[in-house]
Amino acid sequence: MTKTQLNQHLTNYTQAIEWISNLERFGVVPELQRIRFLLKELGNPETEVKFIHVAGTNGKGSTCAYLAHVLAQCGYGVGLFTSPNIGKFTNRIRFNEEALKS
Incomplete structure (x- = not known):
């Protein structure tokens, strides 16, 4: 999911919680692509923490x-x-x- 798609899909807290809950129900695919994308969007804070x-x-x-x-x-x-x-x-x-x- 691109940043634009994520922004359009998740416009409030309730939608974000629902999206996360659905991931858990169907199982999270063990890959790093999404977390790498998120960390890059946040300015790679993991390098400083x-x-x-x-x-x-x-x-x-x-x-x-x-x-x-x-x-x-x-x-x-x-x-x-x-x-x-x-x-x-x-x-x-x-x-x-x-x-x-x-």
Whole structure:
């Protein structure tokens, strides 16, 4: 999907959430083309940001919660994204242990 197509398709928060939810229902294709496009559009912020990526089968949520808490207590600004969400979509995104406001 090009930037123009994405802008025409997703004109508000509700449409964006619906689009993301449909991706999950049908399965996300494991490729990097879309994320590379997004990162380029955002000015490649990943080259300037320090991050920890936690992967594996079990314990990711607990591990990330512990890391986020420790790093926040040490004075770091900590963003945390978890999936799936419980309740509403914005519960997935936290900054300094507070949920994103919708």
